[in-house]
Amino acid sequence: TQPKEPALPLFYGWFLLSEVEEKIKCSTMEFLKTLDTLEAFKKHANEFTGAADKEVDLEQYFQIQTPLHCTTRFCDYGKAEGAKEYAELQVVKDSYDTATELSVVGLIVTPRTFGARVSLTTEQLALWPTGADKEGIPEADLPGVEALPEGSRAHVTLGCAAGVEAVQTGIDLLEILILQQGEEKAASVEELELGTLSYLGEGRWYLQFREAVTCDATFSSFSE
Ligand code: A2P
Numbered sequence: 626t627q628p629k630e631p632a633l634p635l636f637y638g639w640f641l642l643s644e645v646e647e648k649i650k651c652s653t654m655e656f657l658k659t660l661d662t663l664e665a666f667k668k669h670a671n672e673f674t675g676a677a678d679k680e681v682d683l684e685q686y687f688q689i690q691t692p693l694h695c696t697t698r699f700c701d702y703g704k705a706e707g708a709k710e711y712a713e714l715q716v717v718k719d720s721y722d723t724a725t726e727l728s729v730v731g732l733i734v735t736p737r738t739f740g741a742r743v744s745l746t747t748e749q750l751a752l753w754p755t756g757a758d759k760e761g762i763p764e765a766d767l768p769g770v771e772a773l774p775e776g777s778r779a780h781v782t783l784g785c786a787a788g789v790e791a792v793q794t795g796i797d798l799l800e801i802l803i804l805q806q807g808e809e810k811a812a813s814v815e816e817l818e819l820g821t822l823s824y825l826g827e828g829r830w831y832l833q834f835r836e837a838v839t840c841d842a843t844f845s846s847f848s849e
Contacts, residue, residue: 633703633712634846638696639727639749641781642841646693649729649840653741653783656732656819656832657683665813665824672828673736687739687784690791694847695727695743695781697752699792702848707754716751720844725749729781729838731820733798736828739784740794744837745776752844753779762796769803777802801831 641649660666661683673681700708711717727749731742745753754760758778759770782794804825813824820834 632848633700633708634848635702636696636700637698637711637717637752637844637846638694639725639842639844640692640694640847641727642843645840645842646691649693649741649781649783649838650689653732653739654684657687657734657739659817660734660822660830663815663822665815665822666830669824669828683734683739686786688787689784690782692847693781693783695779695842696795697844698754698757700846711754720752721846723844725842725844727781727840727842729834729840731834732783732832733780733794733801734830734832735797735801737786737789738782738791738794738797740798741781741783742798743779743781745779749779750776758799761792762799767796767799767803769807770799772806773799773802797829801825801829804829805831 661681667680670679670681671677673683673686698708698711699705700711703709725748728744728746729741730744733740733742753776755775758773758775759767762770764770778795778799780794780798782791785791785793805823815822817832820832823831823833825831
Protein backbone atom coordinates (compact mmCIF):
# COMPACT_ATOMS: atom_id res chain seq x y z
CA THR A 626 0.00 0.00 0.00
CA GLN A 627 1.02 3.57 -0.70
CA PRO A 628 1.99 5.74 2.26
CA LYS A 629 -0.85 8.13 3.03
CA GLU A 630 -0.27 11.69 1.77
CA PRO A 631 -0.89 14.42 4.32
CA ALA A 632 -4.28 16.03 3.64
CA LEU A 633 -4.23 19.42 1.95
CA PRO A 634 -6.49 22.21 3.26
CA LEU A 635 -9.31 24.04 1.50
CA PHE A 636 -7.03 27.09 1.35
CA TYR A 637 -3.99 28.84 2.85
CA GLY A 638 -4.04 32.46 3.89
CA TRP A 639 -3.54 35.12 6.51
CA PHE A 640 -6.27 35.00 9.15
CA LEU A 641 -7.16 38.11 11.14
CA LEU A 642 -6.89 37.68 14.89
CA SER A 643 -10.35 37.37 16.41
CA GLU A 644 -10.25 40.74 18.21
CA VAL A 645 -9.15 42.40 14.96
CA GLU A 646 -11.92 40.57 13.12
CA GLU A 647 -14.51 42.09 15.47
CA LYS A 648 -13.12 45.59 14.96
CA ILE A 649 -13.03 45.25 11.19
CA LYS A 650 -16.57 43.86 11.08
CA CYS A 651 -17.84 46.87 13.06
CA SER A 652 -15.96 49.56 11.16
CA THR A 653 -16.75 48.15 7.73
CA MET A 654 -20.46 47.87 8.65
CA GLU A 655 -20.30 51.53 9.66
CA PHE A 656 -18.92 52.32 6.21
CA LEU A 657 -21.78 50.45 4.51
CA LYS A 658 -24.22 52.49 6.58
CA THR A 659 -22.53 55.71 5.45
CA LEU A 660 -22.44 54.63 1.81
CA ASP A 661 -26.13 53.76 1.96
CA THR A 662 -27.06 57.30 2.95
CA LEU A 663 -24.99 59.11 0.30
CA GLU A 664 -27.00 60.78 -2.45
CA ALA A 665 -24.41 59.63 -5.01
CA PHE A 666 -24.99 56.03 -3.94
CA LYS A 667 -28.78 56.29 -3.83
CA LYS A 668 -28.71 57.50 -7.41
CA HIS A 669 -27.23 54.15 -8.44
CA ALA A 670 -29.11 51.92 -5.99
CA ASN A 671 -30.99 50.30 -8.87
CA GLU A 672 -27.70 48.64 -9.84
CA PHE A 673 -28.06 46.63 -6.63
CA THR A 674 -31.82 46.14 -6.53
CA GLY A 675 -32.53 45.87 -10.23
CA ALA A 676 -35.47 48.21 -9.75
CA ALA A 677 -35.70 51.97 -10.07
CA ASP A 678 -36.42 53.95 -6.89
CA LYS A 679 -35.94 50.94 -4.67
CA GLU A 680 -33.66 51.48 -1.68
CA VAL A 681 -31.00 49.00 -0.73
CA ASP A 682 -29.95 48.13 2.82
CA LEU A 683 -26.30 47.24 2.30
CA GLU A 684 -25.90 45.84 5.81
CA GLN A 685 -28.51 43.23 4.95
CA TYR A 686 -27.46 42.86 1.34
CA PHE A 687 -24.08 41.22 2.05
CA GLN A 688 -23.71 37.96 3.93
CA ILE A 689 -20.65 38.14 6.13
CA GLN A 690 -17.93 35.58 5.45
CA THR A 691 -15.92 34.35 8.43
CA PRO A 692 -13.23 33.68 9.44
CA LEU A 693 -11.99 36.91 7.88
CA HIS A 694 -8.82 36.15 5.93
CA CYS A 695 -6.73 36.98 2.90
CA THR A 696 -6.42 33.82 0.78
CA THR A 697 -2.94 33.11 -0.58
CA ARG A 698 -3.66 29.74 -2.18
CA PHE A 699 -6.96 27.98 -2.79
CA CYS A 700 -6.14 24.23 -2.62
CA ASP A 701 -9.56 22.61 -2.58
CA TYR A 702 -8.13 19.75 -0.49
CA GLY A 703 -5.57 19.04 -3.23
CA LYS A 704 -7.95 19.14 -6.18
CA ALA A 705 -6.74 22.59 -7.28
CA GLU A 706 -3.80 22.54 -9.66
CA GLY A 707 -0.47 23.35 -7.98
CA ALA A 708 -1.87 22.90 -4.47
CA LYS A 709 0.63 20.25 -3.44
CA GLU A 710 3.58 22.22 -4.83
CA TYR A 711 2.49 25.25 -2.81
CA ALA A 712 2.13 23.26 0.41
CA GLU A 713 5.63 21.91 -0.08
CA LEU A 714 7.31 25.29 -0.54
CA GLN A 715 9.87 25.93 2.19
CA VAL A 716 8.57 29.45 2.73
CA VAL A 717 5.05 28.06 3.31
CA LYS A 718 6.31 25.55 5.87
CA ASP A 719 8.54 28.13 7.59
CA SER A 720 5.80 30.76 7.75
CA TYR A 721 3.06 28.44 8.95
CA ASP A 722 1.51 29.68 12.22
CA THR A 723 3.59 32.86 12.24
CA ALA A 724 2.29 36.37 12.84
CA THR A 725 2.20 39.17 10.29
CA GLU A 726 0.57 42.57 9.79
CA LEU A 727 -1.80 43.03 6.87
CA SER A 728 -2.08 46.53 5.47
CA VAL A 729 -5.64 47.27 4.35
CA VAL A 730 -5.61 50.20 1.92
CA GLY A 731 -9.20 50.40 0.74
CA LEU A 732 -12.66 48.87 0.41
CA ILE A 733 -14.63 47.72 -2.62
CA VAL A 734 -18.40 47.43 -2.91
CA THR A 735 -20.11 45.93 -5.96
CA PRO A 736 -23.55 44.35 -6.52
CA ARG A 737 -21.79 41.02 -5.94
CA THR A 738 -19.17 41.51 -3.25
CA PHE A 739 -17.84 43.60 -0.39
CA GLY A 740 -14.11 43.37 0.25
CA ALA A 741 -10.99 44.96 1.70
CA ARG A 742 -7.98 45.57 -0.53
CA VAL A 743 -4.69 44.39 1.00
CA SER A 744 -1.28 45.77 0.05
CA LEU A 745 1.33 43.03 0.44
CA THR A 746 4.89 43.55 1.67
CA THR A 747 7.84 41.92 -0.13
CA GLU A 748 7.95 39.31 2.60
CA GLN A 749 4.24 38.56 2.20
CA LEU A 750 4.63 38.37 -1.58
CA ALA A 751 6.92 35.36 -1.05
CA LEU A 752 3.77 33.50 0.04
CA TRP A 753 1.75 34.81 -2.91
CA PRO A 754 1.86 32.14 -5.65
CA THR A 755 3.23 33.20 -9.02
CA GLY A 756 0.34 33.89 -11.36
CA ALA A 757 -2.25 33.87 -8.55
CA ASP A 758 -3.60 37.25 -9.61
CA LYS A 759 -5.10 35.95 -12.80
CA GLU A 760 -5.75 32.37 -11.80
CA GLY A 761 -9.05 31.04 -13.05
CA ILE A 762 -9.75 34.17 -15.07
CA PRO A 763 -9.64 33.93 -18.86
CA GLU A 764 -7.50 36.81 -20.19
CA ALA A 765 -10.34 37.89 -22.45
CA ASP A 766 -12.54 38.47 -19.40
CA LEU A 767 -10.16 40.92 -17.76
CA PRO A 768 -8.01 42.64 -20.39
CA GLY A 769 -5.29 44.64 -18.65
CA VAL A 770 -4.83 42.24 -15.74
CA GLU A 771 -1.28 41.47 -16.95
CA ALA A 772 -0.22 45.06 -16.39
CA LEU A 773 -1.17 45.10 -12.69
CA PRO A 774 1.61 44.57 -10.15
CA GLU A 775 1.96 41.14 -8.53
CA GLY A 776 -0.34 40.73 -5.54
CA SER A 777 -3.00 43.12 -6.84
CA ARG A 778 -5.71 40.54 -6.16
CA ALA A 779 -4.87 40.34 -2.43
CA HIS A 780 -8.01 41.03 -0.41
CA VAL A 781 -10.23 40.04 2.47
CA THR A 782 -13.76 39.07 1.46
CA LEU A 783 -16.07 40.84 3.90
CA GLY A 784 -19.37 39.77 2.43
CA CYS A 785 -21.13 38.37 -0.63
CA ALA A 786 -24.57 38.99 -2.08
CA ALA A 787 -26.96 36.04 -1.95
CA GLY A 788 -25.85 33.28 -4.29
CA VAL A 789 -22.40 34.78 -4.96
CA GLU A 790 -19.22 32.82 -4.16
CA ALA A 791 -16.32 34.45 -2.31
CA VAL A 792 -13.91 33.91 -5.21
CA GLN A 793 -15.76 36.75 -6.96
CA THR A 794 -14.30 39.41 -4.61
CA GLY A 795 -10.80 39.13 -6.09
CA ILE A 796 -12.18 39.34 -9.60
CA ASP A 797 -14.24 42.43 -8.71
CA LEU A 798 -11.15 44.01 -7.14
CA LEU A 799 -9.03 43.41 -10.26
CA GLU A 800 -11.76 44.85 -12.44
CA ILE A 801 -11.88 48.00 -10.30
CA LEU A 802 -8.08 48.38 -10.36
CA ILE A 803 -8.02 48.01 -14.15
CA LEU A 804 -10.78 50.62 -14.52
CA GLN A 805 -8.89 52.97 -12.21
CA GLN A 806 -5.71 52.70 -14.23
CA GLY A 807 -7.47 53.12 -17.54
CA GLU A 808 -8.41 56.19 -19.43
CA GLU A 809 -11.83 56.27 -17.91
CA LYS A 810 -11.79 58.51 -14.91
CA ALA A 811 -14.02 57.64 -11.98
CA ALA A 812 -17.45 59.11 -12.63
CA SER A 813 -17.84 60.62 -9.21
CA VAL A 814 -15.39 61.21 -6.45
CA GLU A 815 -16.37 62.14 -2.94
CA GLU A 816 -14.15 62.94 0.00
CA LEU A 817 -15.24 61.06 3.14
CA GLU A 818 -13.64 61.03 6.56
CA LEU A 819 -12.14 57.61 5.81
CA GLY A 820 -10.77 58.53 2.40
CA THR A 821 -11.67 59.05 -1.24
CA LEU A 822 -14.74 57.33 -2.65
CA SER A 823 -14.95 56.68 -6.40
CA TYR A 824 -17.74 55.32 -8.52
CA LEU A 825 -16.59 53.19 -11.46
CA GLY A 826 -19.89 52.39 -13.13
CA GLU A 827 -22.19 49.36 -12.96
CA GLY A 828 -22.53 49.51 -9.19
CA ARG A 829 -18.79 49.42 -8.54
CA TRP A 830 -17.46 51.59 -5.70
CA TYR A 831 -13.95 51.99 -4.33
CA LEU A 832 -12.94 53.71 -1.12
CA GLN A 833 -9.24 54.48 -0.92
CA PHE A 834 -8.32 54.95 2.76
CA ARG A 835 -6.58 58.16 3.76
CA GLU A 836 -4.36 56.00 5.95
CA ALA A 837 -3.84 52.25 5.68
CA VAL A 838 -5.35 50.15 8.47
CA THR A 839 -2.94 47.62 9.95
CA CYS A 840 -4.44 44.26 10.95
CA ASP A 841 -2.66 41.59 12.98
CA ALA A 842 -2.96 38.21 11.28
CA THR A 843 -1.54 34.68 11.29
CA PHE A 844 -0.47 32.67 8.25
CA SER A 845 -2.32 29.37 8.41
CA SER A 846 -4.78 27.16 6.56
CA PHE A 847 -8.49 26.36 6.67
CA SER A 848 -10.41 23.13 6.20
CA GLU A 849 -14.08 22.69 6.84
P1 A2P B 1 -11.75 34.79 -1.40
O1 A2P B 1 -10.30 34.54 -1.20
O2 A2P B 1 -12.04 35.79 -2.43
O3 A2P B 1 -12.45 35.15 -0.13
P2 A2P B 1 -15.35 28.83 -0.57
O4 A2P B 1 -16.00 29.28 0.70
O5 A2P B 1 -16.05 29.31 -1.80
O6 A2P B 1 -15.03 27.38 -0.57
O7 A2P B 1 -13.95 29.56 -0.61
C1 A2P B 1 -13.06 29.51 0.45
C2 A2P B 1 -12.02 30.60 0.27
O8 A2P B 1 -11.18 30.32 -0.84
C3 A2P B 1 -12.59 31.96 0.05
O9 A2P B 1 -11.84 32.84 0.82
C4 A2P B 1 -12.49 32.17 -1.44
O10 A2P B 1 -12.42 33.44 -1.97
C5 A2P B 1 -11.28 31.37 -1.79
N1 A2P B 1 -11.46 30.76 -3.12
C6 A2P B 1 -12.46 29.95 -3.52
N2 A2P B 1 -12.27 29.54 -4.79
C7 A2P B 1 -11.12 30.13 -5.21
C8 A2P B 1 -10.39 30.12 -6.44
N3 A2P B 1 -10.78 29.41 -7.49
N4 A2P B 1 -9.25 30.85 -6.50
C9 A2P B 1 -8.84 31.57 -5.46
N5 A2P B 1 -9.48 31.64 -4.28
C10 A2P B 1 -10.61 30.92 -4.15
